[in-house]
Amino acid sequence: MLHRTLAFIAAPLLLAGCTTTLPPESTGTASKQRADTLGLVSAADPRAAQAGATMLRNGGSATDAAIATMLALTVVEPQSSGIGGGGFYVRGEPDGTVTTIDGRETAPAQAGPDWFLDAGGNPVPFPDAVLSGLSIGVPGNLRLAAQAHEKYGKLPWSELFQPAIALARDGFSITERFHQYLGLGKGRADKTEFGKALFYDDAGEPLPVGTTIRNPQLAETLQRIAERGPDTFYDGPHGEELASAIAAYTPGDDVMAAADLTSYEAKWRDPVCGEYRSYRICGMGPPSSGATTVYAILKQLEHFDLTALGPDSPVSWHLFAESQRLAYADREIYLGDSDYVQVPVKGLTDPDYLAARGSLISASHSLQHVEAGKPAGVALNWADGEEPAENGTSHFVAVDREGNIVSYTSTVEGPFGSGLTFGGFYLNNELTDFSLVPEKDGHEVANRVEGGKRPRSSMAPTVVYDAQGRLVIAVGAAGGGTIPVQVAKALIGMLDWGLSAQDAIALPGLYSPGDTVAIEPGSALVAMKPQLEALGHKVIERQMPFKANAAQWVDGRWVGAADPRSEGSSVSE
Numbered sequence: 001m002l003h004r005t006l007a008f009i010a011a012p013l014l015l016a017g018c019t020t021t022l023p024p025e026s027t028g029t030a031s032k033q034r035a036d037t038l039g040l041v042s043a044a045d046p047r048a049a050q051a052g053a054t055m056l057r058n059g060g061s062a063t064d065a066a067i068a069t070m071l072a073l074t075v076v077e078p079q080s081s082g083i084g085g086g087g088f089y090v091r092g093e094p095d096g097t098v099t100t101i102d103g104r105e106t107a108p109a110q111a112g113p114d115w116f117l118d119a120g121g122n123p124v125p126f127p128d129a130v131l132s133g134l135s136i137g138v139p140g141n142l143r144l145a146a147q148a149h150e151k152y153g154k155l156p157w158s159e160l161f162q163p164a165i166a167l168a169r170d171g172f173s174i175t176e177r178f179h180q181y182l183g184l185g186k187g188r189a190d191k192t193e194f195g196k197a198l199f200y201d202d203a204g205e206p207l208p209v210g211t212t213i214r215n216p217q218l219a220e221t222l223q224r225i226a227e228r229g230p231d232t233f234y235d236g237p238h239g240e241e242l243a244s245a246i247a248a249y250t251p252g253d254d255v256m257a258a259a260d261l262t263s264y265e266a267k268w269r270d271p272v273c274g275e276y277r278s279y280r281i282c283g284m285g286p287p288s289s290g291a292t293t294v295y296a297i298l299k300q301l302e303h304f305d306l307t308a309l310g311p312d313s314p315v316s317w318h319l320f321a322e323s324q325r326l327a328y329a330d331r332e333i334y335l336g337d338s339d340y341v342q343v344p345v346k347g348l349t350d351p352d353y354l355a356a357r358g359s360l361i362s363a364s365h366s367l368q369h370v371e372a373g374k375p376a377g378v379a380l381n382w383a384d385g386e387e388p389a390e391n392g393t394s395h396f397v398a399v400d401r402e403g404n405i406v407s408y409t410s411t412v413e414g415p416f417g418s419g420l421t422f423g424g425f426y427l428n429n430e431l432t433d434f435s436l437v438p439e440k441d442g443h444e445v446a447n448r449v450e451g452g453k454r455p456r457s458s459m460a461p462t463v464v465y466d467a468q469g470r471l472v473i474a475v476g477a478a479g480g481g482t483i484p485v486q487v488a489k490a491l492i493g494m495l496d497w498g499l500s501a502q503d504a505i506a507l508p509g510l511y512s513p514g515d516t517v518a519i520e521p522g523s524a525l526v527a528m529k530p531q532l533e534a535l536g537h538k539v540i541e542r543q544m545p546f547k548a549n550a551a552q553w554v555d556g557r558w559v560g561a562a563d564p565r566s567e568g569s570s571v572s573e
């Protein structure tokens with residue numbers, strides 16, 4: 001089940017040395033495509049975009065730039081992502097080759113279905129679960145970065161860390177958005193003495209906008225990993241101390257052990273690709289629900305002439321809402337970690353299946369009732385779990401001069417993750433992306449907790465090729481369950497409505513994963529409320545955590561785009 005309330009965030013804030021296997025690849029039509037610039041980086045924070053752009057200027061690849069951006073975000077946007085969390089990396093090459101790496105956090109080996117249940121078998125209150133070691137999964141970003149760098153990096157590993165080290169050591173200033181997060185993050189960002197002292201004044205209030213923050217502890221952590229490599233994070237004293245800190249955060253509970261850190265692997269995964277009209281859309285498969293959900297929303301609408309309807313038609317938004325309802329019904333039941341449960345990816349993305357699902361959609365009225373379909377490959381009768389939504393994520397895109405693109409979404413799950421700081425960074429609360437309950441009505445939940453398993457994600461880093469086989473778009477977003485919807489909306493905006501990436505991202509938000517349609521207050525959709533209601537929808541206005549970033553191939557060059565609702569920006573080199 002996808003809860004409609006955000007557990008932590010209040011409305012105003014919403015405005016705002018492991019095994020290496022050969023990567024599976026999806027290869028499309030070869031084409032010649034090369035940027036006439038050094039490339040670009042688009043990120044949710046200009047300083048992080050700049051960190052990535054510096055790598056491009058120094059001769060780095062898109063992968064180098066993306067890693068430097070991820071590291072810089074650890075410093076300047078700690079509420080959203082960092083080395084204490086995980087992420088998904090999707091890389092597109094101009095010849096059509098797509099590779100993906102799964103750096104999702106894992107549950108400790110000893111975790112089991114009762115991980116979030118109390119002695120009476122009831123789920124522990126969500127905020128208690130978040131603010132404890134129970135929610136902390138083994139961070140994946142550094143091993144993801146190491147694997148990507150080993151194969152696609154051009155610059156030395158240590159060089160990627162320099163901008164982030166400088167930001168942490170020399171200081172960065174508190175932005176408006178970060179200040180808001182610090183205000184709403186009381187009780188979480190200030191949970192440790194370290195977090196409190198770093199970001200709050202003596203009265204416990206967030207330091208003012210413009211205050212320079214220096215984080216020498218994080219600078220030291222980054223410096224050590226830069227010099228000694230990623231394993232120094234997972235193995236030896238650092239791993240042991242990290243495990244002890246988590247144990248001390250949650251006395252009496254079984255939590256992550258040093259061995260869980262040592263054994264962590266980032267995994268090369270098959271990209272999930274499908275045709276939408278004349279385009280090939282590729283993204284991140286399980287444990288993310290991102291690609292299958294984005295693709296279903298689009299493909300189920302393929303028989304409608306969205307171009308003729310356009311963005312000003314309430315019918316367009318009604319159709320978008322209906323397709324979301326169908327896609328999320330499937331997502332809630334079938335998506336989980338495919339290393340543990342059979343996820344029918346092929347069935348869920350089968351064009352005939354999606355055409356049949358799409359034929360349920362009527363342009364003249366909303367469906368009374370929506371339930372999951374029966375895609376091919378379904379082995380069991382799963383139940384819909386309990387996964388409260390949060391938002392603490394960042395998406396960034398890097399393009400290099402060879403025209404390779406990295407579309408990378410990085411997260412600590414909720415803002416400031418679990419609240420636990422260690423070595424100058426926040427540890428994630430990703431494990432609360434699992435269903436807190438392992439079964440419902442006698443049926444198991446696909447996304448239940450299991451030892452070593454990865455929680456289901458919504459993150460949807462995406463790349464798109466056009467009919468000529470040219471790589472034309474990279475896009476992704478932050479915002480919990482809204483992520484696939486933001487990505488699908490941006491793609492409809494660009495592919496069906498001919499908008500620029502910037503205008504497509506700026507289109508109003510409409511989120512309809514269940515029987516209620518949430519529309520973005522103050523947007524053009526508010527005026528369409530009566531028509532949407534006349535089509536049978538229950539419509540509410542609600543601020544939602546939208547924050548997307550993209551790059552688009554326009555007239556022979558790459559153009560970056562960042563969500564106007566965010567502080568994001570892009571830097572071209």
Ligand code: GLU
Nearest residue numbers: 391392393457458479480
């Ligand atoms: N942890 C969430 C996921 O993987 C993302 C949270 C967010 O975007 O804010 O889907």
